[in-house]
Amino acid sequence: MFSFTKKQEIFDISGIKIGGQPGIYSTVLFGGLFFKGEPNFENAEKHLKNMLDLSKKTGNPAIPDFFIKKEEFIEDIVSFIEKNVPKKHPFSVDIIEPSLKIKILRL
Numbered sequence: 416m417f418s419f420t421k422k423q424e425i426f427d428i429s430g431i432k433i434g435g436q437p438g439i440y441s442t443v444l445f446g447g448l449f450f451k452g453e454p455n456f457e458n459a460e461k462h463l464k465n466m467l468d469l470s471k472k473t474g475n476p477a478i479p480d481f482f483i484k485k486e487e488f489i490e491d492i493v494s495f496i497e498k499n500v501p502k503k504h505p506f507s508v509d510i511i512e513p514s515l516k517i518k519i520l521r522l
Contacts, residue, residue: 423435429505431443431476445480445507449488449492454488454492463499480507481496481509485515486515
């Protein structure tokens, strides 16, 4: 098995461990949502539920990754996250535009 010679850091994010030597912890799935066009919340809810269910069944940790590419989508996507991501479950917000990053951090 491959291993790094340099000491590897391990981060615990709400019970999901990321990092360390290969094979010690499960690979974490970052499942992306809202990459094409306008957000489709019905579709996203279905995919999010499926991802979290599969994570429970397989023991492979999963973190939803929400892509926000337009300012007008910020409030709706944040509301979706609040309603649909279980409390204390980590999630990621993926934003390319620097000005949008600042706006989302201020929420």
